[in-house]
Amino acid sequence: MNAADELYWDPYDHSFVVDPYPLFNRMREESPVYRNERYDFYAVTRFAHVQRGLADWRTFSSARGDILELIQSGVELPPGTLIFEDPPVHDVHRRLLARVFTPRRIATLEPQVRAFCRRALEPVTGADRFDLVEAVGAEMPMRVIGMLLGIPEADQPAFRDRTDSALSTEGRGRMEVREKEDFGAEQFRDYIQWRKEHPSDDLMTELMNAEFEDENGVRRTLTDEEVLTYCTVVAGAGNETTGRLIGWFGALMARYPEQRRQLAADPSLIPGAIEEILRFEPTGPFTARYVVQDAEFHGRTVPAGSAILFVQAAANRDPRRFPDPDRFDIHRVTQHMTFGVGAHYCLGAALARLEGRVAAEEILKRFTDWDVDWNAAELAQTSTVRGWKTLPLVVEGTRR
Amino acid sequence: MSGRWNVSVDRRVCARTGLCAASAPAQFELDETGQSHARAETTAGSDEVMEAAESCPVEAIAISDAETGEPLFPPES
Numbered sequence A: 001m002n003a004a005d006e007l008y009w010d011p012y013d014h015s016f017v018v019d020p021y022p023l024f025n026r027m028r029e030e031s032p033v034y035r036n037e038r039y040d041f042y043a044v045t046r047f048a049h050v051q052r053g054l055a056d057w058r059t060f061s062s063a064r065g066d067i068l069e070l071i072q073s074g075v076e077l078p079p080g081t082l083i084f085e086d087p088p089v090h091d092v093h094r095r096l097l098a099r100v101f102t103p104r105r106i107a108t109l110e111p112q113v114r115a116f117c118r119r120a121l122e123p124v125t126g127a128d129r130f131d132l133v134e135a136v137g138a139e140m141p142m143r144v145i146g147m148l149l150g151i152p153e154a155d156q157p158a159f160r161d162r163t164d165s166a167l168s169t170e171g172r173g174r175m176e177v178r179e180k181e182d183f184g185a186e187q188f189r190d191y192i193q194w195r196k197e198h199p200s201d202d203l204m205t206e207l208m209n210a211e212f213e214d215e216n217g218v219r220r221t222l223t224d225e226e227v228l229t230y231c232t233v234v235a236g237a238g239n240e241t242t243g244r245l246i247g248w249f250g251a252l253m254a255r256y257p258e259q260r261r262q263l264a265a266d267p268s269l270i271p272g273a274i275e276e277i278l279r280f281e282p283t284g285p286f287t288a289r290y291v292v293q294d295a296e297f298h299g300r301t302v303p304a305g306s307a308i309l310f311v312q313a314a315a316n317r318d319p320r321r322f323p324d325p326d327r328f329d330i331h332r333v334t335q336h337m338t339f340g341v342g343a344h345y346c347l348g349a350a351l352a353r354l355e356g357r358v359a360a361e362e363i364l365k366r367f368t369d370w371d372v373d374w375n376a377a378e379l380a381q382t383s384t385v386r387g388w389k390t391l392p393l394v395v396e397g398t399r400r
Numbered sequence B: 001m002s003g004r005w006n007v008s009v010d011r012r013v014c015a016r017t018g019l020c021a022a023s024a025p026a027q028f029e030l031d032e033t034g035q036s037h038a039r040a041e042t043t044a045g046s047d048e049v050m051e052a053a054e055s056c057p058v059e060a061i062a063i064s065d066a067e068t069g070e071p072l073f074p075p076e077s
């Protein structure tokens, strides 16, 4: 029996959560077009294949979802979900959101994001031990989405919990797909009415007023249902992913103290460090598509009708693209696959980078040295996200 | 928004969203790998082109005044 016969990847197997990389490396080198019979999917792991596949929506459709369980469930997805649409309809919807998500507009949120981060860190300043995920990671991204949408602060923790539970995986790790999945849209319904009566300078108001030409060439504004869907999509896509990024910052900076010291001494290195964290530990390790016409990778055919996973976590460590890829190095300048590529390239990338940078800056302003209580730390993988659920930091150095 | 503009796309950062080509098809087109480029080096300035540049998620599109060379997007900070 040769090595390739023994290669087996079960994306729901928790024993791979801690370190999936040796297996990803083997898949990329020994079986670049991987086939899992049991769960009936293909997976590609090389950078060039992931890039080509994600950019080719004509062959690899998002219309059935971008999560394996969704694609396989055949569940009906509500219209206007953006992530689950293909061009040209996707582009009509995306352009509407892109207007309010321009990198420059996102940059104007920085003072608010920083103020929240400072408030979140206040209770733990001076502590010799605290859970970074609980203090910052779990809370901040939903608060920031709340700032964007104009959700009153007092109601925000409830939003987070409802979105998380809609995307969580129980038991064996496969996500439960409900017959008519709404991803927790109900929670926003009340605010639409309320916002109509209290318009302000926020995303929800802007979406309600934006005029656009729809896919049938009709000039109109969005219906309430559509506004609701947009809000839900943004909340679902931007919450856990970004929260986990902050956890990975804490974990990797504990594991690489020398690089942490460099950051503490020179904060101008932080944006580069965030990129390297995104490459090294992408919070969404893979993205699924439905194959609408036969495709070929590496001389092998992936037949129409299949589900395929594009494994960004493996592509990010492809030695064909990144020299010495398993080395963590904040000085690397890279273009990783963590935000995807093509039509669905992460709409919130600028926001995620802003949050990651601000959190890193504020943490390093207070704490210079820490380790993690690894025995008490808990790593989790859902059908979309991998990262720390609990990350107790043991503080070893602070600024006076 | 008027006059002649120089428009260019930085391919090292273009994330192949295709959005600029979808919103300003007269100015941007995609190559076979999905990367964007300006159809012509100079073009008539318009809100449409400016909006495409502003909406690019990675700010890969640069616009300058064709006569004076003054950067219009991203603005000089």
Ligand code: HEM
Residues within 6 Å of the ligand: A054, A062, A066, A082, A083, A084, A094, A145, A233, A234, A235, A237, A238, A239, A241, A242, A245, A282, A283, A284, A287, A288, A338, A339, A340, A341, A343, A344, A345, A346, A347, A348, A349, A351, A352
């Ligand atoms: C580290 C944090 C984040 C990561 C790793 C991430 C990753 C991704 C990826 C890989 C995609 C493409 C999915 C696909 O191709 O099917 C995506 C799409 C998207 N992301 Fe993010 N994201 C992050 C943060 C955010 C934030 C903060 C927001 C907004 C508040 C956001 C909103 C979106 C939206 C709306 C889409 C859909 C875009 C489209 O379909 O055109 N993301 N994200």
Ligand code: SF4
Residues within 6 Å of the ligand: B009, B013, B014, B015, B016, B017, B018, B019, B020, B021, B034, B035, B036, B055, B056, B057, B058, B059, B060, B061
């Ligand atoms: S909008 Fe930006 S990233 Fe998208 S294709 Fe155009 S230049 Fe490339």
